[in-house]
Amino acid sequence: MTPLDRQTQRRLALIFSVFGGFALVLALRLGYWQLMPHADLQAADSAAKLQPGQIKAGRGAIYDRTGLLLAGDVAEFIVAADLRAVTNAADVAAKLSPLVGRPADELRAGLEAKDGRTYTRLARNLNEATANQVRDAKLPGILVETEAKRVYPMGSTAAHVLGFVAADGKAYTGVEEYYDNALRGEDGTWGGALLVDPTRFRAPRDGFDLVLTIDANIQRMTERELSKAVEAQDAAGGSAIVMDPKTGAILAMASVPTYDPNRFATTPPDRFENPVISKLYEPGSVLKAVTLAAALEEGVASLNTSYDDVGYMRVGGVTIWDWDRVAHGRVDMRTMMRLSLNVGAVHLVQMLGPERFYKHLRDFGFGAPTGIDLTGEVGGLIRDYKSQGWGDLDLATNAFGQGMAATPIQVITAMAAIANGGRLVQPYVVQQIRQGDRVIKDTRPIAVRQVVSPQNIPAMHEALVGVVEQAVRASVPGYTIGGKTGSSQIPTDKGYDDELTIASFAGFGPVADPQVVILVKVDKPVHRQLGSEVAAPFFGVLARQVFDYLGVPPDNVRLAAENRKPKPGGDTQ
Amino acid sequence: MTTNPVTLSQSSAEVRPIARPAGRLDTPRIALLVLLGAILLGGASLLYLNLAATVATSSTRLQELSKERRMLEWQRTEKAGDLARLANPQRLEQRANELGYRAPRAFTYVTVSPEVAAALDHRLLATPPAESGATETPGGWTNLQQQFQRWLAR
Numbered sequence: 001m002t003p004l005d006r007q008t009q010r011r012l013a014l015i016f017s018v019f020g021g022f023a024l025v026l027a028l029r030l031g032y033w034q035l036m037p038h039a040d041l042q043a044a045d046s047a048a049k050l051q052p053g054q055i056k057a058g059r060g061a062i063y064d065r066t067g068l069l070l071a072g073d074v075a076e077f078i079v080a081a082d083l084r085a086v087t088n089a090a091d092v093a094a095k096l097s098p099l100v101g102r103p104a105d106e107l108r109a110g111l112e113a114k115d116g117r118t119y120t121r122l123a124r125n126l127n128e129a130t131a132n133q134v135r136d137a138k139l140p141g142i143l144v145e146t147e148a149k150r151v152y153p154m155g156s157t158a159a160h161v162l163g164f165v166a167a168d169g170k171a172y173t174g175v176e177e178y179y180d181n182a183l184r185g186e187d188g189t190w191g192g193a194l195l196v197d198p199t200r201f202r203a204p205r206d207g208f209d210l211v212l213t214i215d216a217n218i219q220r221m222t223e224r225e226l227s228k229a230v231e232a233q234d235a236a237g238g239s240a241i242v243m244d245p246k247t248g249a250i251l252a253m254a255s256v257p258t259y260d261p262n263r264f265a266t267t268p269p270d271r272f273e274n275p276v277i278s279k280l281y282e283p284g285s286v287l288k289a290v291t292l293a294a295a296l297e298e299g300v301a302s303l304n305t306s307y308d309d310v311g312y313m314r315v316g317g318v319t320i321w322d323w324d325r326v327a328h329g330r331v332d333m334r335t336m337m338r339l340s341l342n343v344g345a346v347h348l349v350q351m352l353g354p355e356r357f358y359k360h361l362r363d364f365g366f367g368a369p370t371g372i373d374l375t376g377e378v379g380g381l382i383r384d385y386k387s388q389g390w391g392d393l394d395l396a397t398n399a400f401g402q403g404m405a406a407t408p409i410q411v412i413t414a415m416a417a418i419a420n421g422g423r424l425v426q427p428y429v430v431q432q433i434r435q436g437d438r439v440i441k442d443t444r445p446i447a448v449r450q451v452v453s454p455q456n457i458p459a460m461h462e463a464l465v466g467v468v469e470q471a472v473r474a475s476v477p478g479y480t481i482g483g484k485t486g487s488s489q490i491p492t493d494k495g496y497d498d499e500l501t502i503a504s505f506a507g508f509g510p511v512a513d514p515q516v517v518i519l520v521k522v523d524k525p526v527h528r529q530l531g532s533e534v535a536a537p538f539f540g541v542l543a544r545q546v547f548d549y550l551g552v553p554p555d556n557v558r559l560a561a562e563n564r565k566p567k568p569g570g571d572t573q
Numbered sequence: 574m575t576t577n578p579v580t581l582s583q584s585s586a587e588v589r590p591i592a593r594p595a596g597r598l599d600t601p602r603i604a605l606l607v608l609l610g611a612i613l614l615g616g617a618s619l620l621y622l623n624l625a626a627t628v629a630t631s632s633t634r635l636q637e638l639s640k641e642r643r644m645l646e647w648q649r650t651e652k653a654g655d656l657a658r659l660a661n662p663q664r665l666e667q668r669a670n671e672l673g674y675r676a677p678r679a680f681t682y683v684t685v686s687p688e689v690a691a692a693l694d695h696r697l698l699a700t701p702p703a704e705s706g707a708t709e710t711p712g713g714w715t716n717l718q719q720q721f722q723r724w725l726a727r
Contacts, residue, residue, distance in 0.1 A: 008601050015608065055639060058646055061653070069657040072650035146640075148647065153654035154661050201632070206646075220662035478682075548677075557682040564687070 057185030059148065060207035062162060062175060064216040065431060069153055071162055071176070071261075076149035077131035079123040085141035086111050092139050099133050100126060111141075125149075152261045158219050160274040161212070161253050161374065161429055164261035172264075173272050175210060175430060177375040182433055183207040208440055211432040213249035218242055221545045222252040226520070229538040230256045233503075233525035239276050239408050240538075242546060245416035245508055245517040247445035248425035250372075251546075277377040280405035281521070284488025285323075285340045285531070286506050287401030290414055291348050292337060292463060294360035296456040300351040303459050306332040313343045316393035320346060323487065323530075337463040338470045340485060342400045349399035354385035357395065363451045364414040365424055366406050371446075372427045381405040401488060411506055412519040414451075418460050419482070419508035419517050422452035461511050474507055474536035476544045478554030483507020483539065485531035490524070500524040503534035509543060515552045518543055 061072035079100055086092055093108035100107075100123035110120050122142075126134075135144050150165040163174025171180040188204030226240045242252040255275045259267040273279065295301040311327040313320050322328070322341045336344030349357045361367070367382040382404050383390050397403035409427055417424040426446040433441040452460060464482030468474050471485050486504035489496040503525050508517040520535040520542070528534050546552075553561065658664065685693070 012604055019611075055636075058643060061650060068660055069650070069653040072654060073647060074651045074654065075644060075647040146644070146647075148643075151650075151654055153657040154663075157661070157663070201635075216660075217662050220666070224663075224666075553682055 055188035055204045056148070057187050057204040058206040059150065059165070060183040060185065060209045062183075062210045062212065064158075064212050064214050064219070066215060066217070067211075068216045070158060070212065070214075070216070071150060071152050073148040074151050075128070076124060076147045077126040077128060078121055078145045078147060079126065079131075079134050080119060080121045080143045080145055081111055082141045082143060083111065083113065083118050083120060087140055092142060095137060095139055096122065096134070096142065099130060099137065154216065155262065156258050156260045157216060157223065158212075158214050158253065159258050159261050160255050160276065161214055161250075162261055163375070164264045164272075166264065173274060173375055175212070175374065178373050179210055179430065179433075183210065206435075209434045209436075210430050211434060213244075213251060213429055213431045213443075214253070215251050217549055218546055219252040219254065221542060221549070223254040223256075223258075225538055225542045225545070226254050226256055229520070229522055229534065233522055233527050233534055235522045235526065235534075236524040237275070238520070238522040239279075240521070240542070241276055241408060241412045241519045242542070243412055243416055243427060243517050243519075245419040245514045246425070248413070248416065248427040249431065249445070250427055250429045251516065253429070274374060274376060276408045277372060277374055278407070280378060280380060280407060281502050281523075282404060282488040282491065283401040283406050283411050284486035284502065284504065285342075285345075285400050286411055286415070286484045286486035286504055287404075287406075288337060288340065288345045288399070289418060289460070289464060289484045289506075290361060290364050290366075291345050291352075291357070291399050292333060293364075293418060293452050293456065293460055294357055295333075295348045295352055296459055297360060297453060298352055298356050301333060301348055303333045303463060306330050307336075307344060307347045309336075309341055309343050311343070313346055313396070315346065315396040316391050318393055320396055334463055334466050337484070338466040340467070345399040346396045349395050354395050357398070358382065358384040360451070361398070361404075363424070363449060364417065365410050365448070366404070366414070370407075370409050370413050370427050372409055373430050377409070378407060380407055380410055401486065408519055408521055411504075412517060415484075415506040415508065415519065416517045417451050418457070418464070419511075419514040421454055421457055422450050424448040424451045464507070465511055468507065471505070471532040471536040473532065474505055474539045474543075476509060476540055476547065478556070479509050479543075479547060479552075480511040480555055481507055481509040481540075481543065482511045483536075485536055487529055487531045499529075501529040503529060503531040505531050505535035505539045507539055507543070509547070510552065510555055510558065512555065513558065515550060516543070516546050518546070 059073050062070045064070055079096070081092075089108050089111035093104045093111055096102075096107055097104035102123055107122055110122050113120055131144050131146075134142065152159070152162060152164070159174075161174055163172055163176035163178075165171050165176055171177045171183070176183065185207035186205040188202045222240050222242055226238055229235070230238045237256050239255045240252070241250065241254075243250050253274075253276050257271055259271045264272070292301075295305075307330075309322065309328040309331045311322050311325055320342055322339075322343055324339075328335070328339060328341060331339070331341065331344060333344065333348075335341075352360075361382060361384075367380050367384075369377045369379045371377075382398070383394055385395070394403050413424065413427055416427075424447070426448055428443050428446075431443050432439055461482050464484060465480060467484050468481045471483070474483055474485075475481055484506055486502070486506070488502045488504070490500050490502060491497075502521060502523050504519065504521040506517070506519045508514045518539055520538050522534045522538070525534045
């Protein structure tokens with residue numbers, strides 16, 4: 001081995017000294033950062049750690065059909081503390097207390113938590129100005145965070161349709177739960193605090209917005225009038241729905257008692273359920289419209305078919321009475337519907353037989369969910385002739401809507417089918433799913449099946465118009481209205497309740513060109529029990545307001561306008 | 574008997590390498606190569622660290638911008654919420670009642686022929702906005718002025 005010459009040795013020594021010096025400086029600097037305490041860095045570190053590797057996607061907003069915001073995310077400012085970085089809890093608490101409006105003792109207790117926690121939240125629901133004040137105070141260990149908070153600016157309006165989102169981000173009931181996947185979006189990823197691999201970055205996709213079929217104005221009218229009806233009768237509650245019979249779009253859906261989704265935490269949980277889709281009731285005489293439609297469809301009766309009404313009928317050893325317990329003599333089916341005679345409805349189902357009656361009942365959508373885009377819908381209960389223990393009495397009581405259970409949405413959907421020319425349509429509450437201005441999905445009406453032939457529609461309309469001529473308080477001056485009253489008994493453990501009823505009215509108008517179908521249901525009214533007395537007046541008031549709002553012309557105006565239209569192949573009059 | 578003509582010492586001398594190759598690495602060259610390698614490695618490391626730092630900085634900036642965008646979206650929602658609160662039919666109804674407005678008892682629909690409708694449209698369009706009548710009730714002073722002008726014109 002040849003020894004190095006002196007010059008090379010010197011050069012090498014110089015180079016190694018330089019490198020060694022660098023290494024020493026680096027080592028000392030590393031030691032300094034590693035070993036010396038740095039409160040500010042600890043706070044920054046903990047702040048970085050609090051931010052997850054995921055980027056939260058924003059939740060979509062919900063609008064009514066006129067563009068009013070019904071639900072959306074706003075910023076919630078939270079004051080938290082990294083307990084490792086808090087050196088003087090008493091001092092921090094004293095300075096923080098006036099800013100966040102919490103007693104210093106409480107804050108200090110939170111800052112001095114002995115349970116091993118390193119992080120705690122001290123105040124939330126702060127506004128931006130307060131949050132900025134806390135930031136500017138630069139208190140050691142105190143962090144200001146922002147989180148999304150779901151708000152419902154119109155309070156309890158359409159609460160049962162909307163549902164709510166809890167603090168943990170989980171959606172409950174209504175469209176919030178049904179469309180949770182669309183509203184939620186997809187979270188993105190940062191790939192860690194020190195991102196060295198750009199391929200790990202994935203941008204979040206914010207949730208889609210929903211545009212409902214609900215009209216805030218019609219919703220307000222419905223809620224206001226329903227509340228009045230329930231209060232006037234000291235009733236336990238009630239529900240009302242306004243639907244476009246041609247499409248199945250729900251314009252309003254209200255129930256009393258309701259709740260404010262902004263205050264879900266202090267609301268009794270039983271109020272979260274949407275009674276319109278989840279609460280079963282015996283629809284009562286409203287169902288006679290379905291019974292008559294089935295009889296017309298099968299050709300076993302017409303409006304001129306008559307029978308001797310003695311006020312009661314014995315079926316399966318039980319006496320079925322007309323609601324008024326009066327013998328009406330010879331009556332036809334118009335009168336049967338107009339006076340809502342149970343005996344006449346029983347005659348019809350006896351002519352139909354169970355097989356054909358239950359087929360039509362199911363065709364009208366009873367016994368199965370309608371498929372409305374809301375969480376929690378139930379299908380109702382029908383004990384048909386195949387069920388164990390079924391008897392003639394079941395058939396007889398089912399003819400006038402007792403001994404079976406349905407939801408209000410099923411009843412209004414059935415009435416909509418009669419109104420719109422015989423097509424059963426699927427109800428829906430979301431018209432569009434949007435991303436900004438881009439329409440992702442536009443809901444098209446779904447016609448499920450034809451349940452009444454077009455040739456039987458005029459007879460059905462005639463019968464239901466006759467009902468409103470009797471239940472005159474459901475009428476709207478200037479408009480031809482069709483509908484059916486219902487005063488159903490409430491089943492209890494010991495048979496039916498002797499006094500309390502569910503009063504309802506389902507109707508539509510104008511009959512020649514139905515624009516809306518409305519169902520009103522008042523639960524357990526105290527002062528009056530009949531649907532014609534409790535629900536029909538409410539229907540009349542609400543229908544008039546809705547017609548005015550939608551600009552539906554009265555019959556004479558509509559007819560005059562139609563007469564002026566040029567007829568195909570004819571001269572203009 | 575045959576004898577081996579090559580002696581042991583001769584064969585050993587042949588298998589031993591006699592001379593080093595011309596480009597052999599001596600110690601200074603090895604040191605130089607190590608140094609060069611270290612410099613290259615250091616350069617590459619610096620480049621990588623620089624890139625990583627740039628990506629990290631961009632990432633942080635992206636995160637900040639994303640947060641800013643989210644804040645703006647939240648602010649927009651807040652404004653939309655304010656608008657919804659102000660346009661809430663319940664509030665408007667209450668406010669209208671406070672101002673003395675009442676819901677009309679009934680609407681009157683008037684049927685007119687297309688010719689009359691066209692003529693009406695024409696007149697309405699031709700009327701200057703000031704004369705067409707504002708929807709608001711005129712204030713007390715305006716009302717007084719109008720009454721005075723009508724009195725003068727009589």
